Amino acid sequence: MRFRARVEVKLRPGFFDPEGETVKEALNDLGYRVENVRVSKVYTVDIDATTIDEARLLLDEMCRRLLANPTKDLYEVEVQPL
């Protein structure tokens, strides 16, 4: 069976987000009064697996091995059948 996963990877609270800070400054320069800009990434991944639980397990493994850095990142995985 084929599944589509959505993986969101974001910095843990307290970790400095240089990209978010740069975007905040650019928006301030354009005249927008914004604060606390944070940037995260979403990976959409299609995967073949026997069950949705197997797909979730594989995605969790991919996060720990490649997509996220557990020391500084939090991640969330959502899987649905395609």
Place this chain on the structure above:
Amino acid sequence: MRFRARVEVKLRPGFFDPEGETVKEALNDLGYRVENVRVSKVYTVDIDATTIDEARLLLDEMCRRLLANPTKDLYEVEVQPL
């Protein structure tokens, strides 16, 4: 009033996603049979506005001016009171 916005910016379908392709190859090299990997960005932004509609309007403007490129990107804005 203060609002928190969540802005997701992704490539329009059909646009080549080099980052997604690189991640796909890296996952394949690790032994995961994945396909169609796409990467998008989520900006979390705190903003002061008089009403939620004003906040939405401002965020939409920010997307068109800075956060997204309307030629190649699609974006979605969600705003909620803080």
